Amino acid sequence: MRRVVGLSGVTKEYAGGVTALREVDLDILEGELVGIVGPSGSGKSTLLHIIGTLDRPTSGAVEIAGFDVAALSDRELSTLRARHVGFVFQAFHLVPGVSALDNVAEGLLYSGLPRAVRRRRAADALERVGLADRARHRPHELSGGQKQRVAIARAVVGDPELLLADEPTGALDSASGASVMELLRDLGASGSTVAVITHDTEIADQLPRRVRLRDGAVAEDVTGSVTGGVTEDGAGAGDGAPPAVRDSVPHDVGAGA
Numbered sequence: 001m002r003r004v005v006g007l008s009g010v011t012k013e014y015a016g017g018v019t020a021l022r023e024v025d026l027d028i029l030e031g032e033l034v035g036i037v038g039p040s041g042s043g044k045s046t047l048l049h050i051i052g053t054l055d056r057p058t059s060g061a062v063e064i065a066g067f068d069v070a071a072l073s074d075r076e077l078s079t080l081r082a083r084h085v086g087f088v089f090q091a092f093h094l095v096p097g098v099s100a101l102d103n104v105a106e107g108l109l110y111s112g113l114p115r116a117v118r119r120r121r122a123a124d125a126l127e128r129v130g131l132a133d134r135a136r137h138r139p140h141e142l143s144g145g146q147k148q149r150v151a152i153a154r155a156v157v158g159d160p161e162l163l164l165a166d167e168p169t170g171a172l173d174s175a176s177g178a179s180v181m182e183l184l185r186d187l188g189a190s191g192s193t194v195a196v197i198t199h200d201t202e203i204a205d206q207l208p209r210r211v212r213l214r215d216g217a218v219a220e221d222v223t224g225s226v227t228g229g230v231t232e233d234g235a236g237a238g239d240g241a242p243p244a245v246r247d248s249v250p251h252d253v254g255a256g257a
């Protein structure tokens, strides 16, 4: 499997002396669905920003979709993002007063495609998230769960190699949250590579792989469903076997924080 994300020795220090990430090594392969979990302040959003090339590390190497991020200018990075990465945020970030269809078409703004093609692809993407019948609705006419589906359609309309979501269920009731997660799982099952931050352990436990951060370091990287559900490759099915731990890092790596 091709590597979509490759981080090695990634450290991020913010002004003011905060070390948000410490020597993080993380590979994400094509088609993986990875949950990024950990307490508030453990560095999850920082990690997602670096994977999404919205921010650069203080030190360490970042490779996204085969590109060495350090070798690219800021301008080249925005092109890389537009072509290869889709983002979903807790607060949806839809454009108010604009139809669902046009919000989704926005995801193709820098694609160079003509407007009619953008709108046609947007309609297809809305169909994929089950909202074909809401294309003309504006954000304030949609429920929270529907808004997040629109945001996901916008994120995937350009067929990005990588879909990144930061607490996509954080503003939703549990039923809508579960259905948004199901949608992300469907996208994962159909070959998209997805990394999703969640503080909801119930949601996280259902993901095929979980990377746990503590004090900016990877404390645990576990593949296999803890609920005994069948993972994508059939491993970890309810046979009572413990989930496989890979790249496991001693838990004291965050010492000193």
Ligand code: ADP
Residues within 6 Å of the ligand: 014, 015, 016, 018, 019, 020, 038, 039, 040, 041, 042, 043, 044, 045, 046, 047
């Ligand atoms: P999480 O998403 O897990 O809650 P964050 O990545 O947002 O964690 O933050 C990790 C640490 O970095 C926290 O201590 C936070 O206060 C700090 N931090 C995050 N963003 C900034 C910033 N722009 N400037 C300074 N410190 C920041």
Ligand code: MG
Residues within 6 Å of the ligand: 044, 045, 046
């Ligand atoms: Mg965060």
